[in-house]
Amino acid sequence: MSNSKPVLSSSLGRKLIMSLTGIFLCTFLIVHLIGNLQLFKNDEGYAFNNYAYFMTHFTPIKVVSYLLYASIVIHAVYALVLSIRNKAARPVNYAQFDGKANSTWNSRNMGILGTVLLVFIATHMQNFWWKYHNDQVPYIEYQTDLATGNTTSRVLEASEFNDYQVTVDNDVETVKARDLYKQVDFAFQNPLVVGFYVLAMAALAFHLIHGFKSAFQTIGVSHKKYVPIIEFIGVWGFGVIIPIGFALMPLYFYFIK
Template identity: 85%
Template sequence: MSNSKPVLSSSLGRKLIMSLTGIFLCTFLIVHLIGNLQLFNNDEGYAFNQYAYFMTHFTPIKVVSYLLYASIILHAIYALVLTMKNKAARPIGYAQFNGAANSKWNSRNMGILGTIILVFLATHMYNFWWKYHNDQVPYVEYRTDLATGNTTAQEIQATEFNDYQVTTENNVEIIKARDLYKQVDFAFQNIGIVIFYVIAMAALSFHLIHGFKSAFQTLGVSHRKYVPIIEFLSVWVFGIIIPIGFALMPLYFYFVK
């Protein structure tokens, strides 16, 4: 136990924690994007609301969620500590002259990018996670004719059921649920929120391009066989596909829905 403390508090230890939590968060982004793609279904939120209920009530997912929250906090704290210590250890003249010449813009501004992302996360969690868990979203009822497969939706008042209820009457499946889809639609009618989300996704892109590759460098993955794969993933998957996928959601609701 006594030997672990210096490691975790050392510069290398902090970088290792940053790398491991960062890779975990990158994995979460993939899963989260796949789930949120249900927003593009033309089904009045039927698939997305089922996904939302599953993600908030399935016990293994809830455990992973707590790990996610812990990872975000640790990642942010250790990023702040590393940034402060790097600034304290680096002469001002060196930072101004050589820093800009020897490093890319996103690597020099990871603190700014991270701050934008942190503010975005707080906004995102308030608009959706907090309101969903504190009964501040509307309720919806889906009726599916089991003979034809046709589904209709209508907003309902909160009734005595536990977030999600499935019953069958006269060959019609009735699902009552919290309508997080409606809350998403409502939030993304605000042009200010839409613009902020797009800016945050641009920041996320630059953050991930540098951070994903740096995480594997810290972990010692430098074999020439794997470096091109890591660079491809950092740019095309985490730098382009994932941020664009998330940015398209507010744009879709504001301009298309």
């Protein structure tokens, strides 16, 4: 017990915490992307708005959300502390050593990439999470004929909406919900917002290509049998597929929707 504090406050301990929180955040990105794919459905936001309600009201998901927020803060704080301490340990550049020859561009600029992502997270939360939880998004009603599966929708006035509600009457299912889908559509009509989201996803790609591999190295997964697999997942999964998937959403709403 007496040794726990020195370990966690050491450089290795900080890197370990950063690695574990980083891997957790990577897991969240997978789940978040899968859920947000509902945005591409041509159903006036029916699937996405139901998904948004589930993600914000299902108790186990809410608990995981708080862990997510804590992980983002801890990851960012420890990254800042490590950067400051590393610079303090090398106040003068080596005269006969060029660090660039032994490191990648993204590994040298993780601080910049991380800062872009922090600004993105704050912007993203303000545009969607904050407005959704503070009743600043439109309202919508869906009516589905259970016999045919056909769904129609109409905009609700504030006076018509009390809370998320699902009722069935005469084989017609009625769903009243906050229309986060409409808020997404509205936000992504702004070219500056779209451009910033795409830029942030490029930063995410470079950040994850280096960070994913480094996280597993820090926790001790360095066997030659697994390293190529980790590098493949880091580059193609987290460095290509996930950032492109997220970037396609604002582009879809701006250019196609």
